[in-house]
Amino acid sequence: MTVIPTAAQLAWQESAFGIFLHFGVNTFHGKEWSDGTLDPATFDPTELDARQWAETAAEAGAGHVILTVKHHDGFCLWPTDTTAYSVASSPWRGGRGDVVAELAEACREVGIGLGLYLSPWDRNAACYDDPKAYDAFYVRQLTELCTRYGPLTELWFDGAGSENRHYDWDAFMAVVDTHQPEAMVFNMGRPTLRWVGNEDGLAADPCWYATEATGVSIYDDRAQGLDEVRYLPPECDVPIRRHWFWQPDDLHTLKSREHLLAIWYRSVGLGAGLLLNVPPDRRGLIDTADRTRLLDFTAELRRRFAEPLRGELSPAGEGEIRVRFPGPVTFDHLQLGEGLAWGQHITGHEVLADGDPVAEGGTVGVRRVHATRTTTASELLVRFQGGGTLSSVTAYRTGHTTSPALQTQPPVITDKFDDRHPR
Known part of the structure; x- marks a missing residue:
């Protein structure tokens, strides 16, 4: 529903x-x-x-x-x-x-x-x-x-x-x-x-x-x-x-x-x-x-996230969006956005840079941020499941690198305190 x-x-x-x-x-x-x-x-x-x-x-x-x-x-x-x-x-x-x-x-x-x-x-x-x-x-x-x-x-x-x-x-x-x-x-x-x-x-x-x-x-x-x-x-x-x-x-x-x-x-x-x-x-x-x-x-x-690298979005097939940049761009973060005016639909997604996978995940929603390996590409292909559509795909070169294990996952919290105190 x-x-x-x-x-x-x-x-x-x-x-x-x-x-x-x-x-x-x-x-x-x-x-x-x-x-x-x-x-x-x-x-x-x-x-x-x-x-x-x-x-x-x-x-x-x-x-x-x-x-x-x-x-x-x-x-x-x-x-x-x-x-x-x-x-x-x-x-x-x-x-x-x-x-x-x-x-x-x-x-x-x-x-x-x-x-x-x-x-x-x-x-x-x-x-x-x-x-x-x-x-x-x-x-x-x-x-x-x-x-x-x-x-x-x-x-x-x-x-x-x-x-x-x-x-x-x-x-x-x-x-x-x-x-x-x-x-x-x-x-x-x-x-x-x-x-x-x-x-x-x-x-x-x-x-x-x-x-x-x-x-x-x-x-x-x-x-x-x-x-x-x-x-x-x-x-x-x-x-x-x-x-x-x-x-x-x-x-x-x-x-x-x-x-x-x-x-x-x-x-x-x-x-x-x-x-x-x-x-x-x-x-x-x-x-x-x-x-x-x-x-x-x-x-x-x-x-x-001060300097977005935006390309031209176009449909590439059912459940696919292509992003073409004016020339090769180097990035280490991607931010995706789903058009939500008619509800949330996307259940899974993956991103390929010049044909090589760089990020994947489940929902996109209002925004989904991926920290990726440092990548240079002229084109992205985003495949998504569940219907709906992507409203935006933006790349960033932040200079912030992650270990290979974290390239498609949120960063790990390392200085964890016991925060379970009552409000």
């Missing part, structure tokens, strides 16, 4: 890269998850600068940021009317601050999208054990966020802690449909994006967009109304260090540039989206070490 993406889904897939901002009362206590009892007076970032967050994301080439406006502890980064457990009860900005408003303004100024993470699980709300009362409470919070801060790129619904809990997703999605119909919906409710299934930032080949399950094991997809095949491209989330919230003692776990590049090849390079967590610290600033590593990683990506 072929399912068709929306224009908003295609735009999200083209954008590919976002920055996650885990920030809240946990930041000030060395916690990943807290139980809703931390004193809101301890939230006091003395130098908070949302413009620095947005400018860092924009400089890194991210299309959007996603802020944890309420994590599982229930502490809200905006002055909500639903609870006192928020920035309004903190000393920050004299209790008159609004992190979401400051970030929304900063994102508008630098020209990137704003997404919001609103945990369904709430360990502070007294009404949480009363499903009907809590559903109404959550609708009020979601309505505030969807009406106060302008257009939202993505709404991020984390399923952690909600095992066997059935929320009123019809009511929640009615809020989204009314106030933010273009926002992507991650993971729960009536999703338009799905979780890739791990917190290492890694997709797989094949990378399918059409599925009848989101791949999330913590709740029953069919109970959430996902009872048919739908177009749900995967998003790969991963922290730049071991933890999601900034911690004072884990600098040694900061991922190397090569690790981050390998993640990119195995997420964006396989046709998925990448959401890289780069959390603000206790000052309310993105840590200098994290910012430097992020920008080093993305600068290297720009360097590698």
